[in-house]
Amino acid sequence: MLFDKDLLDDVPSAFHPELRRYQAQFAERAGAAGVAQAQNCLSTRPHLRQQLLRVWVGSDFAAQACITNPDMLLEMLQRGDPDRPLEASTLAPELARQLGECSGEQALDQGLRRYRQRTMVHVIWRDLNRLATLEETTGALSALADACIGQAMAFHYRELAQKWGVPTGGESGAVQPMLVLAMGKLGAGELNLSSDVDLIFAYPETGATNGARKNLTNQEFFSRLGKKLIKSLEANTADGFVFRVDMRLRPYGQSGALVFNFDALEDYYQTQGREWERYAMIKARVAAVAGVADGTAVARQLLALLRPFTYRKYIDYSAVEALRSMKALINREVQRKGMGEDVKLGPGGIREIEFIVQAFQLIRGGRDRRLQERRLLVLLPVLEAQGCLPAGAAAGLDSAYRFLRNTEHAVQAYQDRQTQMLPTGELDRRRLAWSLGYGDWAAFTAALDSHRTLVNAEFQAVIADPHDDVESERDRDWIPLWQAQLDRDQALALLGGHYRDSDAGRVFELLEQLRESRHIVTMQAAGRERLDEFVPRLLGALAEQDETAETLARVLPLVEAVARRSAYLVLLMENPGALKRLISLCAASPWIAGQLVKSPALLDELLDPRTLYSPPDKESLRDELRREVLRLSWEDLEGHMEALRYFKAAHALRVAASEVTDVLPLMKVSDYLTYIAEVILEHVLAVAWRQMVDRHGRPGGAQDDDMNFVIVGYGKLGGIELGHGSDLDLVFLHSAEAGRFTDGERQLDNQTFYTRLGQKIIHILTAQTLGGTLYEVDVRLRPSGNSGLLVSSLAGFEKYQGADAWTWEHQALVRARVVAGSRRLAGEFEAVRAAVLCRRREDAELRREVVQMRDRMREHLATRGAAQAQDFNIKHDRGGIVDIEFVVQYAVLAWAYRDAALVRYTDNIRILGCLEEAGLLGTQEVTQLIDAYKAYRSMGHRLALQGQASVLSGSQFNAERETVERVWQRLLESP
Known part of the structure; x- marks a missing residue:
């Protein structure tokens, strides 16, 4: 027997009947010699006996494969395959060697299926015994699919080319390859144990084959090639199947052509591509190319063509709307079909983690190329480092994803079925829990619920509508005003109830101007719907500001500027905190408002107050x-x-x-x-x-x-x-x-x-x-x-x-x-x-030249005439910034020969400090000059942010001006 009594005693007794049945079936199929050979291998490698038992408990598919093909099991045991990680890079060369020169389609299909079966058993063995990481398992499965697709397509391309000739480009005359674009989990290299493969077929140029008897158009040639490839992969024969193929992600879905040339693909995605197709395209990867020796360049060309559709150059929060709608559809389907126990689609499942990650990819991937990464586990720490996820969330989601994917694999390993539903039968539940290392179903479900609760909370934080609350009720009060459903008196009464009376009339006029703006009148329906949703929220948020009308006057040019790129409005609606910060900053500074109008992409900076108000070193x-x-x-x-x-x-x-x-x-x-x-x-x-x-x-x-x-x-x-x-x-x-x-x-x-x-x-x-x-x-x-x-x-x-x-x-x-x-x-x-x-200068001559230069500057830049008595230009007038700068520069040129420390710094404040340390200026004088300099510059910054000139009424800064003029007189104009 393969399993002795002591070993069986370590396994729950409920599994014993099935294990004994498997042993009997194996003995009957392998014969006495085969059983003896297996026992010999297992006795020399005892750990493999325990592993085989776990595989046969956890996977009826693997057990039946070993029973049906005992030579496969014996070879694996003799070579010690379970102890060796599956190297993804070795699968394609190994498959190519095993297929050799196939004599025909039947030999090809049989070779593909037998190689798939053997590799699947190897993968399941290592996965159920926790010998492989999740990355090894999904990487090996994806590499297996790539290898099978590549070998099958290469075979059929050669066969069709021999019959019909080689397809060539109508313009270039170059040989035309066919490319298989892998989507979904295969595209990301994250295939599961029973995934189907989502594919799109493409070729570069229109043209025809160069056959001797009859030519086919490239479209006909590659359509035939695609059909043959699908048949080789998914036809269910005596040896099983290779992979189920799903072509529904291609343009126009099942009603579309089976294969598209590059121009047709580009035209479709530019003119008709939908949001869910952008979501799918995130994981797109060229899995195989047939017809050319090196497909690297043409693969890169295809992906470059698709990238602008997938990733917008701006921050695109409209993606969240699409994902939210997709999730709502999934939820309805889950409820309708009673799929709450589905570890992929149910609450807190795998799909929610994917949505969390891909939401940020769609939103920011066009601006940040680091997010144009297909592998989910690689992206999680990147998103946390960028502040998209809160601290610790990446580790929690990573752990949950691994748990859920391992559970998915254990569910699928049992019968090689494409399902993510948890079992309902008592024995199947015990088998699943035991396969995953849990003593009973209750312990497993406790761990599962913990992970799903964490995932769903993070998902709600990212995807859930932030306005499903009382605040949205308040915003609805403003809808009749924005929709022009109120007459002027009613509108002013509503505005007066929320804003200052002095602002009400101006706000009413501003809203009328916006409604009648050419940009708004000519908006498309989808954009107008977003604007109609946004403006009431803006009006509600403005109620917290004192200068309502002025603030609105600064914000509305931004609204008008982004009207045709309404994803920016979605960004603000999805992030109420960002909207509040926008209003606050525009209220504080017309300069900031102007920068946002010129570059609406900067709205992204308002999302995270931690970075907005914490400048880096x-x-x-x-x-x-x-x-x-x-x-x-x-x-x-x-x-x-x-x-x-x-x-x-x-x-x-x-x-x-x-x-x-x-x-x-x-x-x-x-x-x-x-x-x-x-x-x-x-x-x-x-x-x-x-x-x-x-x-x-x-x-x-x-x-x-x-x-x-x-x-x-x-x-x-x-x-x-x-x-x-x-x-x-x-x-x-x-x-x-x-x-x-x-x-x-x-x-x-x-x-x-x-x-x-x-x-x-x-x-x-x-x-x-x-x-x-x-x-x-x-x-x-x-x-x-x-x-x-x-x-x-x-x-x-x-x-x-x-x-x-x-x-x-x-x-x-x-x-x-x-x-x-x-x-x-x-x-x-x-x-x-x-x-x-530090050169020594003649002091009288130096002072004369400095004063002359200052006089020339005043003549051109300082306040003149009657305004001189009323206004003060804080930079150019007497006693202002430039006078302080000239004092400092004169002091350095006059005295640096005595103390070289004066040339150590280049900023005025630290130079003044050096002058004090050297005893060349008194402490009180230096303190007054520094205070005046800081006050002037601080006022200059504030005026700049208010979009105002650096000119104040003459009564301001009188004390500072007198101090600066006194120092000037003493140093530069005294005899």
Whole structure:
């Protein structure tokens, strides 16, 4: 006997009759010699005896396969196959060897079925004995399907080509392959033990075969090929079947053609593709190609063609509506058919986990390529890291998914049936629980319920309608107003009951203007339905604001801007918190409202207050940008430019949001804005460098880790004082040897290379794209200004600063620092800067030149005439920001020869601190100047966010102005 009494005693007695029956049937089929051989193998490997018993208890299919084909079992035992993981990469070559040169369809079909049966037993054995991970099991099953599809299609392609000729493209004349697009679990490499395979057949071009007797159109050829492939896979013969094939996911479903060319596929998905088809296409993968030696390129072409349909470039919350509708249909079907015990479709089942993950893929996958991943378990930690799932949710869903999939496999392993329904019979329930390692059904169901409860809670958080509550009842009060069902008096009465009386009339007029807007009048029905649902919610949320009319006036341009892309309205409806943050921020700042109108994609930033109000440090910014561009090639300049523009806009919004809500103080705001610019400049330089090097080679003496090139930031960038909308003052320097050339085929001399590098950097920064520009760039501070070289050598820069530079250029050098490029050259630049700034100057001449420059600036920029007595320009008028900056610059140029510490920093506040430490300015004076400088800049930021000019009434900041003017008089105008 295969199983002795001691071993059977370890198994519940309820299973003994069936095990004895299996043993008797095996003995009858294998004969005495076969039984002896099996016992010998099992005695030398005792662990296999225990494993075989568990397999025969858990899988009637595996037991019957071993009984029907005892040689298969004996071979597996002799080779010790159960101890070896199934390597997915070995299945296709192994199947190809076993099939060899098939003599005909019958031999092919028999070979496929026998190989499938043997592999399935191997998979079930390892799965039921928990020798394989879920990834091994699903990966091996998917690889088995790929191998069978590939071998069968290759065989039939050859046979048909011999009879009808090879299909060729009508335009290209190239041999036409057929591609099998795997969908669903096969596409994701997550096939289960009894999955059918969802397939779509495609070929590149229309055309015809080149047969000697009669030609077929490519459509006819590939239709015949598809039918033969399906028959080889799913026909049920004496040897069973290979895989059930489901072609219903193809365009037009069962009523559509069996196979489509690429143009027809693209046209269908662009014009008629539905949301559920987008959901299905997430997992699409080319599983096999027949007709060409290497199908990699054509497979990549097909997937690239389908990707724009699957993944929108914008944040697409309309996907949630579609998934919610799909889930509602599934729920109704589950209830109608009594499928509550289905571990896939029931509450908290496998499908809900898939919906959770795929919702975020559809919403964000077009913007974040990391989400264009087919494997669910790989995506879970990514989603949690991005804040899409709460902390700990990924681990909980991972554990639940593994439990549910293992349960699904145990259910299917029993009879190789495509079902996910839990058994109802007592014996079958005991068998399932025991197969999964539980003592009884109650212990198993307790674990199952725990996992399903967790899954359903996460599913409800993602998919459930957030407005199925009292709040939606409140919003319904506003529907008659928006639908123009009230006359003016009734409308004003309703508005007056919720808003200030002074706002009611303006709100009424704004809503009328929106209704009559051309964008709204010409909306399609689906978009108009979303707008009609959104506006009442907006009006309800506005009731919490004081300045209702003004806030609405700032929000409605955004509503009008996204009217034709109503997925953004869905985003706000799906996330009530985001809608409240939108209203709050627009109320606080018209600048923020304007940024959102220009770039509605930024609405995504409002979803998570943790990131919106918690700006990252510089290293985190680098990491985030690195992730954003991870999958972009260096050649994709447009892709990098768009990624950079969104990155900058998103973080500028976070800065502004943090500033208007007082999360960030002034100094941190400037730091953050400066870090954003520096990280962007680092990446822009890297992209420009790579593109130049790929085209021309590296300049003589340069390496990728030392470009012999730096970007120097002046002004606000150099002084770490960037504000909202600041431009960048840049100077480009190199240290390459003259007379040397690049090492590429298209050589350039070093100077020309670096000049073109500088031009490319400016182009990337200033080019107008769909995402706008990155920054306005000013390069007039380079040596000799507009008449000088765009990129100077450090030696030339040093010579110019020493012999030809004006005093105002030395003033500008006070706030100059390297912001990107070679670390070595940055150190050399700093040495040159320090040497220039620490030079001893004649004080009277220095003061005269500084004052003259300041007077010229006032003449052009300061408030003049009668307005001078009434208004104060906080930047340019006497006692303002520029006066403080000139005081600091004068002090450095006048005294740095006495104390080199004055040139250590480039920002005004820390330089003032150094002046105090050196005893060159008094503590009270420094404190007053710093306080005034911070107050001015803080007011300037607030005015910028309010879209106002930096001009105040003359009575404001009188004390600060007097302090600054007093210091100015003492240092620069006293004899």
